[in-house]
Amino acid sequence: VDSGTPCQGAAKTPPNLMKDPSFECGDGPVWSAQMGDVDTAAEGRTGTKSVRGTASATGALSFGVSSVVTSTSGMPYCINLWLKGTATDARYEVLPSVGGQAYSFSPPVTGSWERAPLASNLKLPVAAGASLSLRVRIINGQPGQTIFIDDIDLWESTSGNCDER
Numbered sequence: 410v411d412s413g414t415p416c417q418g419a420a421k422t423p424p425n426l427m428k429d430p431s432f433e434c435g436d437g438p439v440w441s442a443q444m445g446d447v448d449t450a451a452e453g454r455t456g457t458k459s460v461r462g463t464a465s466a467t468g469a470l471s472f473g474v475s476s477v478v479t480s481t482s483g484m485p486y487c488i489n490l491w492l493k494g495t496a497t498d499a500r501y502e503v504l505p506s507v508g509g510q511a512y513s514f515s516p517p518v519t520g521s522w523e524r525a526p527l528a529s530n531l532k533l534p535v536a537a538g539a540s541l542s543l544r545v546r547i548i549n550g551q552p553g554q555t556i557f558i559d560d561i562d563l564w565e566s567t568s569g570n571c572d573e574r
Contacts, residue, residue, distance in 0.1 A: 423573060426478045427563040432458040438474040445470035450557060454491045454522040459559035464550040473544030478563060483537035487530040487571035488563045491522045494556040498548040501525060507539040518556065530571040
């Protein structure tokens with residue numbers, strides 16, 4: 410049985426499509442920020458690292474990564490992740506590049522790692538040929554507020570119900 414790799418995490422079926430989902434190896438997708446900063450923090454839920462967004466101005470911070478995965482089959486994609494921080498109001502968004510519906514939810518942000526979504530995996534219908542982008546926003550934030558993200562799990566659902574994990 411394949412136990413996975415330090416950079417990709419535990420082996421799963423279907424596989425996790427997020428490259429370097431725990432931010433341990435520095436070879437994952439490039440995260441960018443608007444109205445703030447994004448970096449790799451020496452603090453993780455598992456391992457020793459996570460991605461951190463820090464607001465640099467009053468109002469909002471937005472940071473994300475584009476074209477994480479491109480659908481070839483049109484089957485739904487599923488996602489969950491872990492986050493924590495000092496922001497009092499945050500929104501997590503998954504955006505398709507072509508048609509379809511953008512999904513957003515406001516998970517609770519605390520000083521402890523919390524799974525988002527809390528109780529189930531987020532199911533994302535994606536048209537064949539569309540890519541997915543991820544974005545996290547601090548709403549009505551203050552300078553210095555943070556959001557940490559770790560252990561992103563993104564997969565194509567073989568059942569169509571996102572019940573594989």
